[in-house]
Amino acid sequence: MAVPTEPVDLFTGWPNPALLPAPDLLRSATAVLTNPSIANPALLYGPDEGSEPLRVHIAQWLEAFYRPHSPITPRRICITGGASQSLACILHVFTDPLYTRNAFMVDPTYHLAGRMFDDAGFADRTRRVPEDDEGIDLDYLENALRTAEAKAEAEGNLDPKIKPPRPWRKIYKYVIYAIPTFSNPATKIMSLGHREQLVRLARKYDALLITDDVYDFLQWSAMPGEELSIPNQACVPRLVDVDRYLDGGPIDEWGHTISNGSFSKLLGPGARTGWVEASEKVAYGASQVGCSRSGGAPSHLCSTIIDQLLPSGFLEKHIREVLQPAYAERYHLLLSAVQEHLVPLGVTVAQASTNVAGGYFMWITLPSPLRAVDIVAQAQTEEKLRLAPGTLFQVQGDPNGSSDRFASQIRLCFAWAEPRHLTEGVRRLSRVLERSLK
Structure with missing residues (x-):
């Protein structure tokens, strides 16, 4: 199994540098x-x-x-x-x-x-x-x-x-x-x-x-x-x-x-x-x-x-003409890739319950018995793919909360990565899942 040479990061929740208005600032x-x-x-x-x-x-x-x-x-x-x-x-x-x-x-x-x-x-x-x-x-x-x-x-x-x-x-x-x-x-x-x-x-x-x-x-x-x-x-x-x-x-x-x-x-x-x-x-x-x-x-x-x-x-124009189109493109590109490559493997994705989508992230659930921490570790090692396991987002310190509430969830960020990396990252994740489900 060949490991990809170029890393893909779907973890980092930062804005893509190409969208920062440095000249205007x-x-x-x-x-x-x-x-x-x-x-x-x-x-x-x-x-x-x-x-x-x-x-x-x-x-x-x-x-x-x-x-x-x-x-x-x-x-x-x-x-x-x-x-x-x-x-x-x-x-x-x-x-x-x-x-x-x-x-x-x-x-x-x-x-x-x-x-x-x-x-x-x-x-x-x-x-x-x-x-x-x-x-x-x-x-x-x-x-x-x-x-x-x-x-x-x-x-x-x-x-x-x-x-x-x-x-x-x-x-x-x-x-x-x-x-x-x-x-x-x-x-x-x-x-x-x-x-x-x-x-x-x-x-x-x-x-x-x-x-x-x-x-x-x-x-x-x-x-x-x-x-x-x-x-x-x-x-x-x-x-x-x-x-x-x-x-x-x-x-x-x-x-x-x-x-x-x-x-x-x-x-x-x-x-x-x-x-x-x-x-x-x-x-x-x-x-x-x-x-x-x-x-x-x-x-x-x-x-x-x-x-x-x-x-x-300027700010309204920047949001309307730069940020919204760029992030909308990334969101739909990532969603399409998830539906094509991950849903057939049993993955489910949280989608907007209204006609409005937004933000930076996508929240997916792995099929049983897969655990996100294992899949995330394998993705990093085998595919140079960086992901965020759901357990990272658990509220800490509550004695009434189990330690694995989001053990099957993964957060994907579409803001930081280049558009071409979104589909590629999902393909890599699908390969990890296919190997783990065998």
Whole structure:
């Protein structure tokens, strides 16, 4: 058996370098750094909440895409150093490692998010919530919340234990983390009905819903040949939008949702720039984390450079004319290859339950008795093919979760690889499966 000489990577969840708008960022950076009235404040610390012009322009851009029931104001926006840094800061400000009972994560989950919950003190109190056909098992979640609340009452855990009161923060009893649109890794879209019920649960049990909404703009038709027929607006309201209108709106000035956004999937992760949107109180509180108070707004220079791209309409054009067509082509190419080469071997693939597909990933299930960790190891050794086993995406630390919940699943990423590598990678995987099934 000859081993291929050229490696194929369907693991890495990065944007393809050919899709990064380096020339446009160069022009923007030149415009910033050659104008002292812009360059001087951009090279200083900047306000805690982030660049005011960028906050204004992000609010306008998000409003045009999500079309919420009420306007998005700049005071609802806080500039961050990207979605990962933002998640860590949110946990620093709005949770207490003793009083906050549990951190719930939709399972399967983004595999690197768990480290941030671990760092925030939730190593032994992180709990899984299974996905269902509509994105999250609400009955399971409510039972877990009810059990945790009874335990807290019995233990007298009624007030924050470590963090003293501050006017810019509220300590929530629970945290719930999800990627509700084009989830990583399972690619599901949480239904509107489930989103509304989830917000109601968050209000009832005083939970902060943190959603990574980083893939929302990367959407296209699930039907081949109709890739770009989807309107240039969100396919479903975010939870942060639901919290604003549901049952008359938030029950207090803080609210129970925070949307975590990033330019990483749109302009490049190296820009290290993102935003959160929430109530004005929560958005301001997110800006008051100690590292921002000391160092000023994160990614302040990059924020100023990126801001030049929004008023001109460049970002919308880049998404519509570059990213959506490129990723739609890759998605349908990969799906076609899976259906041709893997489905006949007994593989099943999670496909969009609506007419909209998107994001970066595809989630496949191997036929019994194959195990993903074995197939992934063989693919690497025998075919120079890099894949992500499903067990990588299990929520860690939950004593009620088995260790092999996703033992037969594999995540495929179509964003990083060249289009020609997608079909080739699937062919290589089919050869591994054929040998393993003999």
